[in-house]
Amino acid sequence: NAGVMQNPRHLVRRRGQEARLRCSPMKGHSHVYWYRQLPEEGLKFMVYLQKENIIDESGMPKERFSAEFPKEGPSILRIQQVVRGDSAAYFCASSPWDRSSYNSPLHFGNGTRLTVT
């Protein structure tokens, strides 16, 4: 059973370009979370999605960032007009729907490391 798959592993963009990060959740998981890890910091929650719905985007920057999880295909985190401060590791995690879901650990991918030059 494949784990959470993220691609690309490394992404280099120049300032002003767009970055697209992809995440395929574990089989059977319908909930996706995106986290950002800035250098020498812990992971910060960005957004929580279910299929075709954004449930909680309280951690997303107000501008330039967007996320989607379509009915078919992977979840996409999109960053428009990237700036140097966007350089970070972006992690995707998934979980199954479960009534006691607060007990369920999240399963993380290996992350996408974005470098903005």
Next chain:
Amino acid sequence: AQSVTQLDSHVSVSEGTPVLLRCNYSSSYSPSLFWYVQHPNKGLQLLLKYTSAATLVKGINGFEAEFKKSETSFHLTKPSAHMSDAAEYFCVVSDRGATNKLIFGTGTLLAVQP
């Protein structure tokens, strides 16, 4: 609101000696707590979780953690460090709201000296 505080940003031990990584939590109700490990340039791996069952939780690779409500602590321990334990460790609390999002501590970088 839930939060966790990792008391040490760096810990260095010698191979074969005990490991203690400290974590205090703040929660308005009985928390769900986790420890994750991150090896360099890798994703996060779950070490163990506490979900209001036994207060002493055993995890993978010989790690364990004890939930102490009176001290609001959830320290991670291992009797004997191995070189392969060198990594960053995150103490995490779950938001028991509708989103089940995880709230991470700032991490403790464990170095293991030969």
